[in-house]
Amino acid sequence: MPVNLTANSISAIIAGDVNAKPLVQVLDIKLIGSTQERYRLLISDSVLTQHAMLATQLNEVVKSGRIRKGSVVQLIDYICSTIQNRKIIVVLNMETIIPDCEVIGNPKMFGDFDSGVQNSVPDRNYGTAAMTNNSNLGTQNPGRTNYSNGNNLISRNAGDNNVQSFRPTVQPSFQPPPNYKNHGAIMKNEAPARIIPIAALNPYQGRWAIKARVTAKGDLRRYNNARGDGKVFSFDLLDSDGGEIRVTCFNTVVDRFYDTIEVGKVYMISRGSLKPAQKTFNHLKNEWEMFLDTSSTVDLCPDEDTSIPQQQFSFRPISDIENVENNSILDVIGMVISVNPSVPILRKNGMETQRRILNLKDESGRSVELTLWGDFCNREGQKLQAVVEAGHFPVLAVKAGKVNDFTGKSIGTISSTQLFIEPDFPEARDLREWFDQGGKDVASQSISREIIPGGSKNEIRKNVSQIKDEGLGRSVKPDWITVKATISFIKTDTFCYTACPLMIGDRQCNKKVTRSGNSRWLCDRCNQEFEECDYRYLLQTQIQDHTGLTWVTAFQESGEEILGCSAEELYKLKHEEADELRFAEIIKSCLFTQFMFRLKIKEEIYGEEQRVKITVVKAEKVNSSTECGYLLEQISKFSFG
Known part of the structure; x- marks a missing residue:
């Protein structure tokens, strides 16, 4: 037609x-x-x-x-x-x-x-x-x-x-309300700024204005570099078309706008400059980031614009987070099923902060740890703890949480994170309905701990030669494999180290300690002295199978699984009791013994050199019955003519 x-x-x-x-x-x-x-x-x-x-x-x-x-x-x-x-x-x-x-x-x-x-x-x-x-x-x-x-x-x-x-009639372009403050006279021939969507912004435009709601506001931060001291803060904008952009202000511009900007308010903004967004720090779906200067205008819109949503989410099921890259920024929503007390944590820079761990679950059959840092512990964290202790399990929406893969996969708060307790939108209502109608009693598997037995993630069978041949550990994420091998050699001169026994929050410090002048132990991290220290395994072991051999490192728990005794017992046996015979018997008892090693393989930088580090996560002596069943299952997969 x-x-x-x-x-x-x-x-x-x-x-x-x-x-x-x-x-x-x-x-x-x-x-x-x-x-x-x-x-x-x-x-x-x-x-x-x-x-x-x-x-x-x-x-x-x-x-x-x-x-x-x-x-x-x-x-x-x-x-x-x-x-x-x-x-x-x-x-x-x-x-x-x-x-x-x-x-x-x-x-x-x-x-x-x-x-x-x-x-x-x-x-x-x-x-x-x-x-x-x-x-x-x-x-x-x-x-x-x-x-x-x-x-x-x-x-x-x-x-x-x-x-x-x-014959279309051009509608008059919107002109932001005049702002005479600190600007002097306005030129008569100055063209009015036209409102455009955030998605249409580009660095080549002339005058423009955007109308958007502030969805997040970062803290005021101070910095020092070669050009001197400075201060900076950022805030995120959302418009009626769903476009988002981050706005950053430095130094004197901070003084103009920091107290003006309020989360939830709608502003008319013009005369900013655009630069490529730094995706390492900016998670918004926009290739540009806006910077305001002394000529920029930020005017509050007095009438509430209901066409601009209060917030925009892109929720990911908890089961998806297991395969997300480390340090990714995402949104997640779940039921709070447990809240741990807030504990003080000593940061690497010597400053103390607060940490609180929650657990979230959703309909995907998975649960995840959410770590609250700093002020989140006392604001939302204290409220959530009180609600859970009263027997109620609230819905929690997390905007801009950071993925961490230190112990499995977990989520942590950052400066731009926002937490919404019992929010009123469809995803929250659907989750509440599922939980109240039986989801509360449905078992969920945590993705936040290295669950070794039966975990398909860690049950990838390899032989020793495949570690090098396949370049395992050289990608962004570590490789997890299972290897059946025997121990052929153990270094006995440095099989353990002296460790700090002090607790930092709910975890032991475990940093290496040294003798001070008065024969007491000194921890540089905790800056404290004490009478007794702990002894922890740092076992350098060579393992081999029919394809080759490699070096692996076993720490405390896996070292005890290999040697059958604690690091302190073995240390005293060698250095205090001087029982060389008994010490040698313990070492020899595990040599040429076949173990099922669960290994974590990851490339790390030592000095200026990159090396692949292989860590023993778990070591179990081979169970003949279980291994025979596995081999028979593998044989059954082959068809013989």
């Missing part, structure tokens, strides 16, 4: 009209961008063609094939920007009308179109384009469909591409 495009609509858009919702055809699609995927389109209105850029939130419509070469689409929301002296239409929202269609008309590129043709030249008297040779606006012929959008009237005949009239 004939397809009618909105002829001459590209001229209108470039002249300034962004209020109509024209039908255009996609003639070409090209993927561009190195840091973030973006798609550039060549669109046609049957008369002209022009380049357009898709907002990143629309990438999926191209990837899924809903929009492709030849598609006829309706532009719903869009703006026209000047990028490197070229006009680019930035498409924020569009709808596919016809997925596939032959090229309509014989369009020419906008810049090549004959500027002498009257009906395609911008009419400066109207501020838009005069796009018709037919001035009979009052005639309505049979078969004509009229599309009305505000003051814009598009009237077209069915069966042809002749637009009978198209």
Whole structure:
């Protein structure tokens, strides 16, 4: 059937009209961008063609094939920007009308179109384009469909591409309320800033303004570098189209805006600069980050804008977190099933902070540890502890939690994290309903501890030679494997070390200690002396199988599993009782004994050298019955002709 495009609509858009919702055809699609995927389109209105850029939130419509070469689409929301002296239409929202269609008309590129043709030249008297040779606006012929959008009237005949009239009226651009404070006189010829969506921001635009809600505000931080002392803070913005961006202020700009910015309030912001976002510290889905300077304006919007949501989440099931990269930032929601007391923790820099551990579970059948740090322990942490102790299990939504893989997978709070207790939105209501209707009694497996027995994650069988041949441990995440091997050698000169017995919070310090001048033990980390120390295994062992041999390190628990006694007993046997015979018997008893080793393999940096470190997580003597069952199962997988 004939397809009618909105002829001459590209001229209108470039002249300034962004209020109509024209039908255009996609003639070409090209993927561009190195840091973030973006798609550039060549669109046609049957008369002209022009380049357009898709907002990143629309990438999926191209990837899924809903929009492709030849598609006829309706532009719903869009703006026209000047990028490197070229006009680019930035498409924020569009709808596919016809997925596939032959090229309509014989369009020419906008810049090549004959500027002498009257009906395609911008009419400066109207501020838009005069796009018709037919001035009979009052005639309505049979078969004509009229599309009305505000003051814009598009009237077209069915069966042809002749637009009978198209005289859109440009709506006045929004101008932020005047801010005379600290700015002096306003220039009369200064063009008003136009509100655009956050997703349409780019560094090549002229004047612009965004209207957005503050969803998070970071603490005021002070720093010192080669240029001297300074201070900085950041806040996150969310607009009505779902676009997010981080805004950062330094030094004198901090003094202007730090006390002004409040979480939850809506502001009109203009005159900022854009730079590529540092993804190491910025988790928002935006390739740009905004920086304010002394000329920037931040004006509070007095009327609450209900079109802008209070917060935006991208929740991940707890079961997904098990496969997420370390240090990733994500959102998670779960039922709080336990809350540990807050304990003081000594940081590496010698400063003390508070730590509190919670446990969350959800419908995925998994649970995860959430570690609260600093003020979170006393604010939300104290409230959650009181609620759980009273016998109630609250819903907790975590915005911007950081993934840690130190002991399995866990989540920790950072400065930009936000916690929402018993929030009122659909995900929270669904989770509460599941929990109250039986989810409370459903067993869940924790992803936060290294659960070795029966854990498929750690039951990948390898032989010794495969560790080197397959380059295990050299990826971002450690490799976990099981190796059946015998112990061929144990270093006996440094099989253990003297450790600090003091408790830091709910964990022992365990740092190496030395003798002080008065024969007491001194811990540099805790800066304390004590009479007795602990002895902990640091066992360097060589293991081998039929394919080769390698060195592994066994710490306290796995060292006791290998040698059958504690490090303190073995130390006293050798150094205090001087029973060399008994000491040698214990060492020899485990040599050439076959163990099932659970190994953690990870590349680490020692000095300036990278080495693969193999740590024994668990060591069990081979159970003949269990191993025979495993071998028979493996044999059964082979078919013999």
